[in-house]
Amino acid sequence: MEVIVSSFNLLPSPSKFLQTTIHMGSLSVSGTNPPPRFHGLLRKSSALRFSARHSCLEVRRVSYRPPGTQQNLLNDISFTLQEKSFGLIFGRSGSGKTTLLQLLAGLAKPTSGSIYFQSHRSDGNVNSLPESLSSERVGIVFQFPERYFLADTVLEEVTFGWPRQKADFAMRQQLALNLQYAINSAGLNTISLDEDPHSLSGGYKRRLALAIQLVQKPDLLLLDEPLAGLDWKARADVVKLLKHLKKELTLLVGTIGFG
Numbered sequence: 001m002e003v004i005v006s007s008f009n010l011l012p013s014p015s016k017f018l019q020t021t022i023h024m025g026s027l028s029v030s031g032t033n034p035p036p037r038f039h040g041l042l043r044k045s046s047a048l049r050f051s052a053r054h055s056c057l058e059v060r061r062v063s064y065r066p067p068g069t070q071q072n073l074l075n076d077i078s079f080t081l082q083e084k085s086f087g088l089i090f091g092r093s094g095s096g097k098t099t100l101l102q103l104l105a106g107l108a109k110p111t112s113g114s115i116y117f118q119s120h121r122s123d124g125n126v127n128s129l130p131e132s133l134s135s136e137r138v139g140i141v142f143q144f145p146e147r148y149f150l151a152d153t154v155l156e157e158v159t160f161g162w163p164r165q166k167a168d169f170a171m172r173q174q175l176a177l178n179l180q181y182a183i184n185s186a187g188l189n190t191i192s193l194d195e196d197p198h199s200l201s202g203g204y205k206r207r208l209a210l211a212i213q214l215v216q217k218p219d220l221l222l223l224d225e226p227l228a229g230l231d232w233k234a235r236a237d238v239v240k241l242l243k244h245l246k247k248e249l250t251l252l253v254g255t256i257g258f259g
């Protein structure tokens with residue numbers, strides 16, 4: 001099994017394209033190129049610069065063995081991803097991409113190793129204690145997210161997880177701002193919020209899935225095969241949207257790639 005995490009903003013040389021190869025079991029892969037469908041996103045992110053103070057997602061020596069099994073699905077994985085950059089995990093089907101994303105989203109706990117946000121000063125030294133990835137700070141969009149739509153309207157779908165009891169004014173104001181941010185950021189402002197989610201085009205369904213996560217204003221957004229099942233036009237649409245989103249948050253995408 002193998003998983004490759006590729007990013008143009010891996011530390012410690014942010015201006016240079018670096019590729020981290022993650023060794024799993026006895027196999028390793030090197031010299032592999034990212035899948036072409038994400039090239040535009042990766043090229044753009046190489047132009048990013050460190051800000052005076054920046055925060056990174058740090059994955060350190062993470063291994064994972066599902067409870068009750070004898071074999072590790074992930075072995076000794078380490079990488080760093082700078083905030084507001086785009087990272088790509090690519091590997092063969094069954095190599096563990098989804099498992100890694102689930103660990104990052106806190107849906108399962110690593111058997112060993114650690115996952116945290118670390119803030120750095122401009123000289124590269126750490127600035128504070130590591131912070132855990134709380135569920136409010138991390139969003140995850142699963143493969144074919146439209147299969148999990150439950151509501152009758154776009155508005156209900158985006159606000160599905162909101163508190164049902166009466167919120168005070170400050171909270172309602174914050175929720176309204178978050179809603180506006182999610183709708184605008186996901187490019188849903190051209191459709192009616194009364195629309196049935198199931199009647200949307202493939203590309204708009206993916207936009208809606210993104211809006212559902214964006215409404216909680218995460219720092220890190222994880223996407224599992226965000227282009228799967230889309231035609232070329234919808235794919236281009238989603239890639240364009242991701243390019244826009246990486247200006248505001250850290251994106252990590254899992255996708256099939258063979259090198």
Ligand SMILES: Nc1ncnc2c1ncn2[C@@H]1O[C@H](COP(=O)(O)OP(=O)(O)OP(=O)(O)O)[C@@H](O)[C@H]1O
Binds near residue numbers: 091096099255
């Ligand atoms: N809870 C579990 N117990 C045992 N095996 C598991 C468990 N979860 C996943 N697996 C196995 O671990 C391997 C990695 O699965 P995972 O879904 O993470 O791979 P993937 O790279 O995302 O695959 P794909 O590209 O096909 O989605 C697969 O062989 C899968 O069957």
